[in-house]
Amino acid sequence: MAQEAADAKINTLSTELKLLRKGLGVQAKNLPGVVGEELRAVCGVREDDSPGTVRAKVVTRLQALIGKLPESQRETARIVLGFGTGANERYTARLELLGTGADRNIRTMQRRADDVIYLIAEAAYEAPAAFGASPVISRGPWHTSALAVRLSLAGAAAEVFETRRIVSHVAGLAEIEHGVSLARPASPAGEPELSGLGIDVVSGGEVHSVRMVSSTRVAFRLRPPRVLDAGDQHEFFFRIRLEEMPAPFYCCTPEFPCESFELNVRFDRREPPQRIWRIDGDLSKDAGDPVPARKPLFLDNAGEVHTSFRDLQPARSYGVGWQPAP
Structure with a gap:
């Protein structure tokens, strides 16, 4: 049945x-x-x-x-x-x-x-892999099974749509710790609010304990609608609005392993970049460096590039970099 x-x-x-x-x-x-x-x-x-x-x-x-x-x-x-x-x-x-x-x-x-x-x-409807099946995924209380990001650029401004599906490794997982890097240093008075930082959690749970962990990174806890058991999946979606991109690249640098990452970047058709490249497993400090030789990417007819990654390792960076138009 x-x-x-x-x-x-x-x-x-x-x-x-x-x-x-x-x-x-x-x-x-x-x-x-x-x-x-x-x-x-x-x-x-x-x-x-x-x-x-x-x-x-x-x-x-x-x-x-x-x-x-x-x-x-x-x-x-x-x-x-x-x-x-x-x-x-x-x-x-x-x-x-x-x-x-x-x-x-x-x-x-x-x-x-x-x-x-x-x-x-x-x-x-594919069932998640059994917990513990992969030595890479077994670290941490959860891992990301799928991350999909759409980045839309318009002049200096940008908008990010992120959908993330995680798999719990433990019984009774009631909170998911998450963090987002911001475009510029923020100094909110008192306890920061995500909406004031241009971040909207659209669906997937209740957010609390918002805090600045550095001048350019905000962390928060997401409480799913129900407590997760080992092997349970949960998906959440949020949007980030940036008045200005901090640098000409976008990366995922996971804290816990990530099985797949789909990235779609839509560039401003009025100011297409001179060149675009793929960032694949670089050290985080090297992610924004345009000098290393990397795989080139090319705009399609809609002014977009799409690339994907598998088996992302913690503390490594994966994404797209570009050289802006002069």
Whole structure:
């Protein structure tokens, strides 16, 4: 019976994703209005979420799920759902991109699209690995199983949408310690408030014990809606608004291990960077250094770059750096 229920959820989500991929896919203006109930649940969408929040949650969650697919399927999944394609490329046009060489039979391409949609739905209900299965993940009271970040740049200002799913290692985990680096030194009078620092916890729990641990880093505790047992998963989502980026790079430097990190950076089309590169496991003090040779990244037609990381190690930095336009 449990397997039948799981199969039913996967099939329902597959149907909803097929509806979502029509037209412009994730780039459609009416995206928040076509998100089905199962997909809303998978993405942690609440009834009182604004359309912009719904879009951010759906996009970041789908990117994280695509990152869980076999590498050979990820690009197909991105094309099918409309990630990184032209702003006006509808589903039928994107479907043609799946054809390779002489293999351009429409039924074959449709079958490939349907297969990858099912794999995405299946990944949404994938059980977490057994606690203790990996020596890397066994450290700490919890680890991050999936982190998805969308960074949007507009002039000097920036906005960050972060969705993080953690897995508890202990029984009775009632609080999750978290921290965020700020753009500039902050000196709030009295106890700081996240909203005053440009940080909004949109969903996933109650925040308390906000404190500055350095002039540029704020820490807080997140209390999930229920106490977590070993192996339980919990997802939370928050937004950060920065009046000015502190430096031309964005990184995740985890305190505890992280299984996967999906990062999408949307640059200001009016001032595209001269070059962009991938930061992969650098020491934190070297993350912002533009001198070391690194893998180059390139803007797509939407002015975005997307990259992903697996098995992030604590105290190492992973992300994207860029050389601003002169």
